[in-house]
Ligand code: SF4
Ligand code: SF4
């Protein structure tokens with residue numbers, strides 16, 4: 223129902239289902255928020271009204287009202303930025319800062335911190351009226367790939383709500399009471415990093431591999447090679463003011479060379495290799511009556527979730543390692559031998575959109591002959607900071623090209639970045655093998671943007687029932703459908719992060735309120751790269767074909783199993 227209101231003296235007619243904050247944003251009026259968060263890319267709305275920085279004056283009300291939780295009413299007269307409002311907001315932020323280390327000079331979140339930006343905007347000075355001793359020590363604690371610093375926490379609970387409501391896990395929670403309240407890690411964290419992405423301060427950060435990588439690059443004895451994941455090339459530009467979705471592949475390559483990497487390769491090469499092994503496994507399970515549905519296995523957040531939350535389903539995922547791990551195993555074996563490099567001197571680094579990859583590299587099941595295959599995994603955020611430390615600016619760098627042969631790939635590898643991409647890539651190759659051509663159009667039943675989608679696709683004369691899900695709460699729903707017998711799928715793709723790796727926990731955080739827009743732009747970016755590749759089906763990769771001819775023999779061979787496949791256990795290291 224429409225209501226007549228005035229906001230800052232301007233008459234408006236708006237629906238009663240809207241809050242004052244909704245109306246203000248609709249009309250381009252800025253009201254600051256800290257605890258409130260609406261992420262339209264995954265339907266997350268967090269409205270605890272606890273920080274109170276969104277307070278506004280409503281005529282006739284004695285107390286200021288939180289705009290995020292106050293719905294408009296007929297005749298409301300609202301002032302969003304009066305002197306009284308500004309002073310009260312400043313007091314609130316000063317109170318928060320009185321229990322904050324205010325260590326912006328050394329905080330890695332500096333420049334990207336919502337609390338820092340807000341205190342600058344409100345003109346908070348260093349004469350903090352309420353300053354006193356901190357309730358928590360300014361110290362970082364590591365759990366898995368995540369670092370938490372309780373002294374920087376403003377108890378907005380965005381992280382706990384996201385982990386619970388979107389990931390369906392609840393791995394972190396507020397413990398203790400009053401001044402001693404702290405966000406603590408519990409168990410069953412899957413390292414997806416989504417809590418970091420919603421944290422407004424530096425209280426949750428990723429564990430950093432970059433300092434060790436930089437040290438390795440100065441060692442003349444090491445042979446440093448790097449692989450770049452499909453999802454990083456359309457988001458790195460954002461760290462340098464470029465539009466989301468801009469393809470900066472060539473500039474990333476140049477930056478990595480300037481940093482001193484001996485070879486710059488592409489994880490896309492091994493994404494194609496993954497499809498060769500995975501499509502082979504799918505065809506085998508379909509033809510030999512193997513266990514169905516087969517579920518993709520390239521997302522370590524998902525795999526960790528399955529191991530810890532649904533251990534009775536460990537016979538469903540493909541045994542394929544992720545592209546990151548396949549790449550490293552091939553680099554340390556075939557590539558090292560072919561080019562006369564001592565694998566012991568090799569340092570293999572990955573550039574990933576993902577925090578969970580930092581833990582994947584340490585999984586015992588990914589070792590070959592007792593040797594960890596990937597040495598370090600850095601995220602997009604780490605890489606952007608590293609580029610800046612090296613005095614470089616992605617915008618100004620010339621275009622480079624990947625080294626051969628582990629830098630060659632098809633368009634099918636590029637779409638690994640988005641939800642549904644691994645499925646589509648596998649179906650393309652299975653279609654070629656069984657029918658002589660790829661089924662190019664998959665008609666997803668509920669539109670490509672939703673968290674769970676189903677389709678039927680004809681491959682090898684058989685109607686395959688397929689499903690994709692992203693976000694772990696959605697994954698859990700799919701698992702329940704299988705467990706209850708409600709659905710009989712043949713093939714499922716699951717990604718831990720809503721929307722897939724384009725929205726990974728190591729990606730740049732989208733500008734406030736531009737989440738869906740940013741995801742869409744990144745998605746269009748990878749889709750365009752796919753469309754413009756001369757080869758778009760993994761089995762057409764000449765580099766991968768050569769690898770089989772020279773070394774792996776055929777998909778599913780003994781050597782392929784040793785190097786490219788893995789196993790799962792409910793006893794894997796929890797975090
Ligand atoms: S990393 Fe993921 S699972 Fe772990 S606490 Fe954060 S959101 Fe939850
Ligand atoms: S850790 Fe970050 S997101 Fe979580 S409650 Fe503290 S400030 Fe909020």
Ligand code: SF4
Nearest residue numbers: 521523576719723726
């Ligand atoms: S969806 Fe991608 S970024 Fe997210 S945890 Fe999985 S592999 Fe990592």
